[in-house]
Amino acid sequence: MILFLQASDFFSSWKLVKVRAVMCGIFFSLSASEHVLPQEKTVTWLRNRGPDNYCTHLVKLECARRLETPETTPEAIYLTFISTVLALRGDHVTSQPLVDADTWKVCGQAVRGNDTEIVFQKLIEASRYHCDVGESEVGGVDDSVARLTDIISNITGPFSFVFYDGFRRRIFFSRDCLGRRALLHGHDDTGNLKICSVCDGSSPAPFEEVETDGLHMIDLSRISLLNDTPDGSHKVSYQVEVIPWSHKQTGRxxxxxxxxxxxxxxxxxxPPALTLSSICIQKLEHELRRSVETRVQYLPQLGLASPGLGAKIGILFSGGLDCTLLARLTHDIVPKDETVDLINVAFENPRVAAALKARKEKEENEEAISIYESCPDRITGRAGYAELRKVCPDRVWRFIAVDVPYQEFTAHREEVIQLMRPHNTEMDLSIAGALYFASRGQGNVANDDDINDTATYTTTARVLLSGLGADELFAGYGRHGIAFARKGFQGLIDEIDLDVSRLGKRNLGRDDRVISNWGREARFPFLDEEFVSWATQTPVWERCGFGTAQVQVATNNELNHIAETLDSEKKALRLLALKLGMLQTAQEKKRAIQFGSRTAKMESGKSKGTHTI
Incomplete structure (x- = not known):
């Protein structure tokens, strides 16, 4: 048995306690001619994702000749497993991939206390059981797969994994149902299968995101050789079976x-109006607070001399509603002596710089305008930071101003393009570029309240909170209002359902590859399974204000007055922010990251976000 697993924030229903894991980089290859290792650049990216451990395990499987098709039976199959580890839990680093000694006759004793190991043991038990009792007694091969699916069904949290069942020579691989962790698959120029957290180097062969449609399985006993390859190489043919995610309560x-x-x-x-006293707002606070708590508690100190010298938690912080709400809830959960880093990114956009220069020349008396401080997300970021300090004065909030000169962006541009593959549009680059530099966490921190008196600082946080998912679940995009205007509640529900269903394919894999390149783990409180389930089951009119009644409150109460004027987009979240004292945050307008940080249209021309690079 071999397992490597990229995961975080695990829950399991076979234990009523939280078990914690490591996050890692994954590489697996399957060949009929030799062991295939990743390209040098891919090794660098994998080490960046998991700087604490790098391990390789090689397996050669001798194949028995099939009487019916001896000419297409490979002599041997070569399996290559490589994993890197970013240690975030427990008191030791657990090397991956994990190997079961009974299957591979490898000496050594498993280390306890890590959830990758717990999952591994469960998968071993599920695979071994049918061999011990006999296939004919328990339903044959399919019964072992059913046991494996039952184990995976009892896991929640972000994950991607590759698991080799040595008893039946089967490869299983999957991502969680939302796709919060990256996993790609593709073939090199000689037809070898590769499954990896990132695209393998600069190879032109296409890689695709592993779909979030279920558990993927390859039966190695059914692999065949292709005889008509023009170069005479040992290319293999195989089938990938998919065991789908389902809401059915039964089914083997x-x-x-x-x-x-x-x-x-x-x-x-x-529907009735959404107000501060609405029961659904109370429930929203409970569910979101629980989700944030899961993701910010029990983080290791990671060698910091004292809590005040570094942060364990960072927040990708634009000053907008979603991330500021997460910061506000984080304050209620983590100890007050722990610093929380707020990472705010702004870019030198040449088009904007030229416009500011022209404006300065035209208005001679005007003071110089900072290209970074005039950035929309920098303005809202500093405002959100100020409000957090006002509402939560007993917390040290460290505002990290990440200023990215255009020259630096261009120097890293190709790296970002390679990391975000197979995504390849201008919009992908704009978003990935902002996340890439934000997650690096390197910027300036002002001394006291003078933004001109700064010191260079790089965040020590290995965990970064992101507000991704809030817009999709609570109707935060402009197109949601358009959908409601055109087709009412039915159109709004359809649009939200579409957004949630394609998160793994459109956003999460790309974002994970870019953020993890700096040895940090992105966590998404709005995409916790329990929270998403609560949100998707809550009537849409209790999540946003489209189509709800308007209430005029005859009172001078400031909160009620603000509540009356809140936008319909994400109104439930706005009311929660208002309830928690974040009056300005509750009223912030939605702004896409590429426009807020000014990574969109960095160069002149008529390129659109949908254009390929």
Whole structure:
């Protein structure tokens, strides 16, 4: 048995306690001619993702000739497993991939206390059981797969993994149902299969995101050689079977989807207004607080001399509603003596710089305008930072101003393009570029309140919170309002359902590859399975204000007055921010990261976000 696993924030229903894991870089290859290692650049990226450990395990499988097709049976199959580790839990670093001694006759004793090991042991038990009791008694090969699916169904949290069942010579690989951790698959020029956290180097062969549709399985006993290869190479042919996620309660070969389906109810009359006293706002606070708590507690000190000298938690911070709300809840959970880093990124956009220069020349008396401090996300970021300091004065908030000159962006541009593959549009580059430099966490921190008196600082946080998912679940995009205007609640529900279903393919794999390149782990409180299930089951009119009644409150109360004027987009989240004292944050407008940080249209021309690079 071999397992390597990239995961975080695990829960398991076979234990009513949280078990914690490591995050890692994954590489696996399958060949009929030799062991295939990753390219040098890929090794660098994998080490960046997991700087604490790098391990390789090689397996050669001799193949028995199939009587019916001896000419297409490979003599041997070569399996290559490589994993890197970013240690975030426990008191030791657990090397991956994990190897079961009974299967591979490898000496050594497993280390206890890590959830990768716990999952590994469960998978071993599921695979070994049918061999011990006899296939004919328990339903044959399919029964072992059913046991494996039952184990995976009982896991929640972000993960991707590759697992080799040595008893039956089967490869299993998968991502969690939302796709929060990256995993790609593709072939090199000679037809060898590769499964990896990143695209393998600069190879032109296409890689694709592993779909979040279920558990993927390759039966190595059915692999055949292709005889018509023009170069005479040993290219293999195989089938990938998919065991799908399902909301059905029964079915032998189905994964139980931990995320509930969308509530598609449409109101028969005008829904009541969302207010500070609405029960759904109280429930929202409870669910989101629980999700944040899961992701910010029990982080190791990682060698910091004292809590005040470095941060364990960083927040990708634009000053917008979603990330500031996460910061506010984080304050209530982590000890007050722990610093929280707020990482805010701004770019030198040549088009904007030229416009500011022209404006300065035209208005001679105007003071010089900082290209970075005039950036929309820098303005809202500093405002959000100020409000957090006001509402939570007993916390040290460290505002890290990440200023990215255009020349530096161009120097890293190709690296970002390679990391975000197979995504390849101008919009992908704009978003990935902002996340790349933000997650590096290197910028300036002002001394006291003078933004001109700064010191260079790089965050020590290995965990970065992101507000991704809030717009999709709570109707935060402009297109949600358009969908409601055109087709009412039914159109709004359809648009939200579409957004949530494609998160893994459009956003999360790309973002994970870019952020993890700096040895940091992105965590998404809005994409916790329990939270997503609560949100998708909550009627849409209790998440946003489209189509709800308007209430005029005859009072001079400031909170009620602000509540009346809040935008319909993400109104439930706005009300929660208001309830927690974040009056300015509750009223912030939605702004896409590429426009807020000014990574969009860095160069002149008529390129659009959908254009390929």
């Amino acid at each position: 070969l189905l994964l139980r989807n931990p995320v509930s389906p969308m509530n598609r109810a449409v109101p028969s009359t005008e």
